[in-house]
Amino acid sequence: MGRPVEVSPLAWKLHLSLPETLLKGGESYAEGLLRAAEEAGVGELRLSLSAMRQLPKVLSSALDVTLTISDGRVISVEGGDTSGRLYGVALDLGTSKIVGHLVSLVDGETLAMASTENPQAVHGEDIISRITFALDGPGNLDELRRLLLEAVNRVLETLCAEAGVAPGEVYEAVAVGNTLMHHLFLGLEPSSLARAPFNPVIRQGLSVTARELGVAINPAGNVHLPALVAGFVGSxxxxxxxxxxxxxxxxxxxxxxxxxxxxxxxxxxxxxxxxxxxxxxAFEGAHVSHGVKAVSGAIERLRIDPETLEVDYEIIDDAKPIGLCGSAMIDALAEMWKNGLIDDLGRLNLDAETSRMRAAADGGEFVVAWSDAAGTGRDITLTQRDVEExxxxxxxxxxxxxxxxxxxxxxxxxxxxxxxxxxxxxxxxxxxxxxxxxxxxxxxxxxxxxxxxxxxxxxxxxxxxxxxxxxxxxxxxxxxxxxxxxxxxxxxxxxxxxxxxxxxxxxxxxxxxxxxxxxxxxx
Amino acid sequence: MGRPVEVSPLAWKLHLSLPETLLKGGESYAEGLLRAAEEAGVGELRLSLSAMRQLPKVLSSALDVTLTISDGRVISVEGGDTSGRLYGVALDLGTSKIVGHLVSLVDGETLAMASTENPQAVHGEDIISRITFALDGPGNLDELRRLLLEAVNRVLETLCAEAGVAPGEVYEAVAVGNTLMHHLFLGLEPSSLARAPFNPVIRQGLSVTARELGVAINPAGNVHLPALVAGFVGSxxxxxxxxxxxxxxxxxxxxxxxxxxxxxxxxxxxxxxxxxxxxxxAFEGAHVSHGVKAVSGAIERLRIDPETLEVDYEIIDDAKPIGLCGSAMIDALAEMWKNGLIDDLGRLNLDAETSRMRAAADGGEFVVAWSDAAGTGRDITLTQRDVEExxxxxxxxxxxxxxxxxxxxxxxxxxxxxxxxxxxxxxxxxxxxxxxxxxxxxxxxxxxxxxxxxxxxxxxxxxxxxxxxxxxxxxxxxxxxxxxxxxxxxxxxxxxxxxxxxxxxxxxxxxxxxxxxxxxxxx
Missing domain, CATH: 3.30.420 (Nucleotidyltransferase; domain 5)
Structure with a gap:
């Protein structure tokens, strides 16, 4: 979801036709350009070093230029009118998944979406184990930051390729995430997140150039990390x-x-x-016998027939079932409870009149899908321990x-x-x-x-x-x-x-x- | 020379004893630190990313910290009281020589001076030939920038070693130079300096982080390039x-x-x-037969005895003479004119009654120092062409x-x-x-x-x-x-x-x- 907003991004483009006299008067390129921008009704602007570096080349071949402006700073100068091409990327830095949307900052249209697993998972599935790893050795923080950055840059590469946009045309990124991902992305040691009162290093929103963070958009572009609420409530x-x-x-x-x-x-x-x-x-598939993430082959919803106690389910991508994802687990609990297959304390009713309910180690299990239908070749079950979890x-x-x-x-x-x-x-x-x-x-x-x-x-x-x-x-x-x-x-x-x-x-x-x-x- | 100034540098240090409660309340490290600074009577501050990165480590071992503040930004956080150690460097980026002075920003004392030849000289002695080289090939601008930067960093290394200062304790640099050196240092293409009206790319003073420029002081430190007057009048x-x-x-x-x-x-x-x-x-030694820079062995002043027309001279470092530097050339012209060895048009008086004046190709020459005294083994002379030059x-x-x-x-x-x-x-x-x-x-x-x-x-x-x-x-x-x-x-x-x-x-x-x-x- 997401609500419609008026398109008024921090970065915007200004197309200027400069006067012939710009290169002839006594002004520097920078002064002439900024004066022309001011005459076009823009307020006072400053020039970034990288924009300055572009000026001689661009102005030697064109008096028709497009400025990219972010927060009162000219961050790029391009020849010709490129005002229709200005892109940004919205990023969600998740513990398990990095998601990115490429958006036109001119009309707000979303041009591509991409995601990748968070490769930090090799150093722990959850936040606590990654904090532990980060603090465990001198190079570990850098390693986690590098993995995250590489994943982000892979997502950016995919987004740009899909939308036919050059990385240099992407001038803004906004990256949200939990407090740990925020800290790792910035290279901030998460030691304070490891102990009460779990204060982050910084709470306020901040902007850093793509160059400084190593994010593969235009190096002069701005990467914004919105403010956090607290140690465990991120942006x-x-x-x-x-x-x-x-x-x-x-x-x-x-x-x-x-x-x-x-x-x-x-x-x-x-x-x-x-x-x-x-x-x-559990709802993400871990610590549940046949739990899986919401991936292809996951059972995502299910119903139990009150008469026959047979199970009817829907599978992501209509593939052969490989396990239950979170939404199906919730359905399973609800349906089993409504149909008397578990009681109010979650105990399996081993007397239920269905072959799907059977004894097993640790208190029995309920067969959601039989092995002959399953993509795994094994019965997909929900065990007494799974229900407790x-x-x-x-x-x-x-x-x-x-x-x-x-x-x-x-x-x-x-x-x-x-x-x-x-x-x-x-x-x-x-x-x-x-x-x-x-x-x-x-x-x-x-x-x-x-x-x-x-x-x-x-x-x-x-x-x-x-x-x-x-x-x-x-x-x-x-x-x-x-x-x-x-x-x-x-x-x-x-x-x-x-x-x-x-x-x-x-x-x-x-x-x-x-x-x-x-x-x-x-x- | 240089006049005394009140020591009030852009970068300064603030020693703070933080309250024990900083790490226990609900504030982030950044908020707590900035509030403590505010309570110490400092105005509103912002934190740089690199300072943020230092916070967890520093605050885990000390509540006694020293902030380095530049232009309202905390650029570094160190444990303990380091407020007595804060250094800056003044640089003159000359066409032929890079000069640096290392200065304490606490008391204004100059702690070391060093210089090195400008290695760009391999691509031309003067400004025009370096501009020509810079514009001649795609990698040339980068090459000139790299050479200049390496020379600057060599000077910085020498300064720090001599004064017993770590490069990370140097938080400010001010670099002045002619407009070409200014542009090359910033990586700005000097094409506009090659043709009338010789406008620079930018005239205003600007500050860039040492990290962005690659200057070997504290990476979060500030490198300031003061404003230029015009294309040929630099900072x-x-x-x-x-x-x-x-x-x-x-x-x-x-x-x-x-x-x-x-x-x-x-x-x-x-x-x-x-x-x-x-x-x-000419006054720098070029285009003059026995002209040299003001280096060891250069004749730097001379007198001609009105009676004997013998030459008395002083040599830098009291070495054997190798040539005349600019000040001796001016003395030579003045003395030769006063003693009738040249006329008002600079013509050598070949009838002068001294063996030092003799015929030679292109109109004669005057012997300043005889070969047996000279470090070069040859007579050191001033020729008719030299005088004209x-x-x-x-x-x-x-x-x-x-x-x-x-x-x-x-x-x-x-x-x-x-x-x-x-x-x-x-x-x-x-x-x-x-x-x-x-x-x-x-x-x-x-x-x-x-x-x-x-x-x-x-x-x-x-x-x-x-x-x-x-x-x-x-x-x-x-x-x-x-x-x-x-x-x-x-x-x-x-x-x-x-x-x-x-x-x-x-x-x-x-x-x-x-x-x-x-x-x-x-x-």
Missing amino acids: DAVADLLATGLCDSEAPALLVDVGTNTEVFAGDREGVVACSCASGP LLLAKAAIYAACSIMLRRQGLKAEELGRVYVAGAFGSYLDPESAVAIGMLPDVPAERIVFAGNTAVAGARMILLSTEARRTAEALAEGVRYHELSLDPEFNREFLNAVFIPHKEPERFPTALRLARRRPRSTRS | DAVADLLATGLCDSEAPALLVDVGTNTEVFAGDREGVVACSCASGP LLLAKAAIYAACSIMLRRQGLKAEELGRVYVAGAFGSYLDPESAVAIGMLPDVPAERIVFAGNTAVAGARMILLSTEARRTAEALAEGVRYHELSLDPEFNREFLNAVFIPHKEPERFPTALRLARRRPRSTRS
Whole structure:
């Protein structure tokens, strides 16, 4: 998603026809050029060294020139009228994936999208293990920075090739990410992120030239890293707030960005509160027997027939199934619970009348797909341990939501929107998410699956200086709540391990579903 | 020379004892540090990326830190109190020589001086041939820039080693030079300097990080290139004005910076006019049979005994003589003229009663030093052609002085000071310079040999932000007069080829000397 913005990027182009006298009077090239720009109604400008270096060559063959201007600085001078070609790139530096969108800064059109795995994964899947690695040896920080930069530059190369744009025509980049990715991209040692109070080295947004960072756009171009909220709430979250419009919303809203760390924001245009909780990588496919990311072959949604207990599923790219991704895990929990295959504590009902339920090590398993249909040649199952792992994850997410609502003095039914972002591919069933008690109980139509809102928010910041200012104000304005210091969190978490919750009256919708469950499994 | 300035450099250090709570509150390192600085009474500061990168390491071991601040930006954070160690370097980028002074930015003391030949000389001795080379092939500009940068970095290395200073402790550099050196140092193509109206690419002063230019001081340090006056009047001239104090002088003064191109400034604190003339490299030793630079073994002053016509000379380093440097050439012309060995047109008097005067190809020669005394094993002579070459040079210099005085409405006797700078080593005899009509006829005590005023001016700009502002205003305020477009120049020049001048009444002092000349040579 992402909202439309007025196209007013930081970088813009100015086409100038210079007077013949420019090269004949007593002025320097720089003075003549800046005066001509001023006469064209532009305010006072400064010249970058690289633009100065271009002047003699360009002015020797043309009096018709195009300036690229960023933040009051002329960063490039080209011969002829190139004002129609000015590009920017929005980047989401994810722990597992780098995503980039190439955008025309003239009309705001998105010309290409590309992504690549984050190659830092060889040094740890999650944030904590990468921080540990970064601090473990003298060259490690540089190594992580190099890997990230190479991945970003690969994405940029793909984007430019796809859109037929030269890297030198890309003059702006906006990169959002969690605080660790932000620090690694800038080469900042993340030691302070390793211990309470998890303060980042810098919170404010900052701009660095592409040359200084080594980003493969025009070297004089500007790479902007929007402000962070706190140690575990990065600029990707700020981009989420921007893209969903939560920060401008009249009605209170909730934003849940699910990942290994899940960030939750609650608020409206009057103010936003935020927190981050460790929800584990289960919904991203890790620590679940047949869990996979939302890749080709992943089962992404499923239903269980209440009569036959047979499973019907949909697979990404219609391939042979290789495992379950996050959205299917949520569906599976919800469907198994509704159909009496697990109870409110998530215990498998081994007496269920289906061959799909069977005994196994550590308490049994439920067969989602049989081996003859599977791309792996093995039965795809959900085990008792998998269910427990998923319940821990959903409990942490709900507890965070619950505490955020309470701090804002909100009840679930007052929420105009619940935005869900994160590693769910292109789909998440809102009813399933409510049924298992992962999200507060609101009508399904108020739950919006927001996709990659981080890159959408980055694109807004890229395209609009107003959005850039808003992002800075947002990061400043969001009140961060440290869950690990909140005495209520543990009880909230324990109560949320139940399906849907230890206090089921919080989930009237789920209770209506439960009333249809076979009597034997009702608690 | 160079005048004392209040030490108020752009870069300064701030020692801070940070509160224990810095690392415990909810602020980022950057916020905490900047707030502590603000509480110490410093205004609003920004942090450079490289300073940010230092924060985690420094703050993990010390709460006692020292910030280096330049132009409102924290460019470095060091542990402990290092506020006593902050250095800067003043550089003069000459066509033939690179000179550097290492200065403490705390107390203004000069700690080391060093110089090296400009290795660009392999691509041409003078400015025009280097411009030609620079424009001759695609890699040539880079080659000239690389040679200059390497020489500068060699000078910096020597300075630091001599003073026991680490390059990382040098946070500021100010580099002055003629417009070509300025352009080559910045990597600006000098094509516009090759043709009228000889406009530079940029005139204003500018600052670039050492990292961007590749200058071997602290990479986050600032390299400042003061403003230029015009295509042939560089920032070295601005530094001259500053160092001599001409720009602040109540009495009118003249500044003559002799080189292959000679710059002449006339004025006072009310205003300054400037011009540049091609005076050739004769005074620097080129195009003169036994001409040398002011190096070890150069004859730097000489007298001719009126009775015996024997020559008495002084040699740099008391070595065996290898040739005449500029100051000795001026002495030689003056002494030969006073003693009837040349006439007012510079013709050698081959009838003079001394074995030192002898016939030779192209009109004879005068032996300054005999081969048995010379370090070269050959007689050191001044030929008829040499004398002509020198008269052309002195005539151009005087013509420029004369026109500058006229434009300021000044007579020679109104001049409070005549400053002479340039390639004369450590000495120039003012009486000789007036006797041959190179400088306007003022009393000898008003003629000040100013030595390397360029590096002295650079040092003032380095040490004092007020001097830096003055330099910028000076470059802006000096009225440049294009001699090549002045219809009076040619006549002035022709009249000045005479000794002392076609209108000898302009040189009463010289005339008094002439009255003592043997009757036979008087015109």
